[in-house]
């Protein structure tokens with residue numbers, strides 16, 4: 591098998607539709623020589639149906655990142671399909687409606703806690719659950735939305751992403767001794783289920799479409815997926831704790 595990820599074994603979380611960023615990652619990874627195992631949350635039969643649209647059928651393991659049982663059993667379940675992991679993709683985010691769309695000042699702690707558990711803490715939980723299968727040269731990659739700024743409708747999800755960006759740096763710190771890297775891709779707005787759940791998301795869409803120096807497609811997940819592949823590959827061997835922007839250059843301009 592040839593390709594950027596030839597021979598690599600990947601665990602990819604976060605597929606729910608074929609618009610999911612994770613779906614594009616899984617598809618491109620397979621096209622580039624990787625063996626892919628998926629995890630699915632909730633509607634498993636839907637995830638299995640979407641998995642059949644990949645170039646190679648991929649097994650789907652149930653994983654709710656808030657479930658200690660699922661996390662504890664993950665390595666054994668993955669071992670039924672591959673004998674180790676070279677890469678793990680965290681493509682998971684969720685916040686209750688109260689936390690989004692301008693609700694920052696009123697969202698109750700229980701809802702904020704859910705957002706942080708699913709979107710931030712889970713990055714560490716997933717990496718630790720997969721760690722028994724990983725060795726030097728392995729990589730963990732996650733997806734963020736530039737958390738250096740306060741966005742109009744992103745609210746507590748923005749705080750969760752700021753935490754994710756920090757958690758990735760700490761994971762880089764703590765797993766570096768084992769030769770395992772942790773990096774994030776900061777994607778621009780893409781029309782996925784997660785994005786559509788944010789009231790006022792169209793503000794991001796309009797801003798990016800009008801101002802990103804390279805232009806921006808709201809329906810093309812491939813640029814973000816390509817960056818994930820690059821970070822999972824052997825071509826960033828000395829890069830960890832990094833955030834690569836795949837946003838048409840929007841983050842670099844003052845607008």
Ligand SMILES: NC(=O)c1ccc[n+]([C@@H]2O[C@H](COP(=O)([O-])OP(=O)(O)OC[C@H]3O[C@@H](n4cnc5c(N)ncnc54)[C@H](O)[C@@H]3O)[C@@H](O)[C@H]2O)c1
Pocket residue numbers: 603604605606607609610611612630631632653654655656680681682683684708733734735776777778779780781782783784785
């Ligand atoms: N779409 C965008 O504009 C955009 C931009 C930047 C970053 N991101 C990030 O990309 C990642 C993937 O999102 P997406 O846009 O592809 O949307 P998506 O809706 O396709 O994927 C989100 C995934 O999170 C999963 N999930 C939610 N709760 C979970 C739980 N408890 N356990 C396990 N999985 C759970 C869902 O099942 C779903 O597969 C998220 O971290 C998101 O914040 C998205």
